[in-house]
Amino acid sequence: MSKPLIGVILGAVLGAIDGLTAWFTPAVRDQLFGIVFGSTIKGIIAGVAIGFFAKKFHSLPIGILFGVIVGAILAWLVAFMQGGYYFQIILPGTLVGLIVGFATQKYGTPATAN
């Protein structure tokens, strides 16, 4: 399995889980579908970016750092668009970026030299 694909799958799954936990916040429960959808897309975007980064650069610490940054930035954008819940969105988003960064560096077929 290629590294970008790992990033996409993991990003999507964790993004979906992220979105689903919004059910525990009654205030936004009626927007659940949109939240899950948006969160999944966010996860996919993060996964693609981090996965391609891992394909090019083979360094576990740098891959994790890149994942953290991408996750945090995307999460911040979402929170900004929401106009709130910064802590509840950025913290898990950053952690998702960390997990995807780690997984794409550790697993997946590295790019072969031409």
Added chain:
Amino acid sequence: MDPDTDIGGPAHRFPATNHSAIINARSDDTNVRRRAFDTILASYWKPAYKYIRLKWHADNEDAKDLTQGFFASAFEKNYFVTYDARKASFQTYLRTCLDGFVANERKAGRRLKRGGGMDHLDFAAAEHELAAHASSSLSPEEYFHREWVRWMFTLAIDAFRQRCEESGRTVHFQLFERYDLSDDEVSYASLAADFGLDTATVTNYLAAARRDFRRIVLEKLREITATDEEFRTEARSLLGVEP
């Protein structure tokens, strides 16, 4: 390296050449048998005497009579014709026969009859050695083996001396005697100075002497083993290599 653990029994091989006195001891020709027995006697009388003294607690006169009686009996009754190399070494077989002989003689309580033709055996020297160098911790069987090894080497030294004298190589023997048989620590350089030779010649002469000595030891051993495997096993035991 650790010793291998051998398992399984020895594969039987055909006997060695007619250098073996064990083989010749079964000959129908009396003269051949006589010579073969003389060889066996020469190789085993001393360890047998000491063994009887130690294990059977016989006094020196009884041990002398028993030793001579045993070998005389062995010749007359052809004890060694039943020897089977597949079952045991000749040494073990001879020792077992010796034990049987002594036990029977004691039981019968007979007056021991000495065999003839053994006056040349120096029992006094054997007794002197026994008194001066009593065994400490060895079992009678181990003692027999040890004395047999000692006697084989003694005979080999004597044979080596004779051969060197006959072939005009007395210097070889003298160097061997000074370096390998003496209690004194000598160096090649001191030997070279004493013998008026250069060090390289001393090295070469000593190497040749040791080679020849080794060959004589193995020749003597060949005479008293019946098969190739027995020869190799006894050679390894004699030369101190673990079997």
Added chain:
Amino acid sequence: MKWLSDDKLNRLRSVVSEPDFSATKYTFVKELGRGGMGTVYLAKDRDLDRLVAIKILNTPDITEDLRNRMIREAQIIARLEHPGIVPVHDVGTLPDGRIYYAMKYVRGSRLDEYSAPLRDRLRKFQSVCDAVAFAHAHGVIHRDLKPQNIMIGSFGEVLVLDWGVAKIREDPRPSAAYQTSDGTVIGTRNYMSPEQARGEVDQLDERADIYSLGAVLSFLLKDQPKVSKTAVAISSKATATAKESRYATASDLSADIARLLDSEPVTAYRENVFERTSRWVGKNRFLVLLVLAYLLMRIFLIFTSRR
């Protein structure tokens, strides 16, 4: 005749058994060790100014046929050029008629004296399997594999020693070294395959070595804390009584060891679902911890936002 004291006797015995290298390019240094088949000495190669190990077979005499066969076997073994096989540099006859092999002198420790964590020992074992597989591919069966015949060099390299009783598969006759013994079975009891122990020396094939490798693996696993069922299963398969049940090749055994080290499923053991999951979790411990941390954090956030 003069009395020969015990000291003189012992000295004479070592004098006559000490090799005479005078007509060779070697200088005797010291004895390294003794075994049933031969004695190994440390010697110096004067031409190349290097130390070598010289093995001299424990046979007092040798026929011309035996000599030629030993030389031929040494030539075949010398062609086994593999980093895991101790190379034979030279073969010859001493002035006293004994045959010798000169081999690389390996500084290091034997596998039975090598203390290291289990993973490291298993990697070394894998290297042994690779060396043996190479020999098998060239028609040579070792027949005396044991920890004492495996050296770990000072740089961690692994070398299999003592090919002196090896069998050349294409030659149906017993090996020359086998013939120089007193006829007893060659090998070491604890590491010998059942067929070898029964004396079926000439019917041995590579699987006899597989058995010995399995016994070596058992030795490495012995007294180790937390040995997995998988490792035990690999060694059991290699030491199966029926040779058809063992690994077919040393490469297969090596591959299973590699899988064991990578926490992959091995051919010797069929995992149940729980074991497979447990192995996967063990292999991906960090990822699992990260995901758990994420889920815990999520739960924490849910509870804090409810308040």
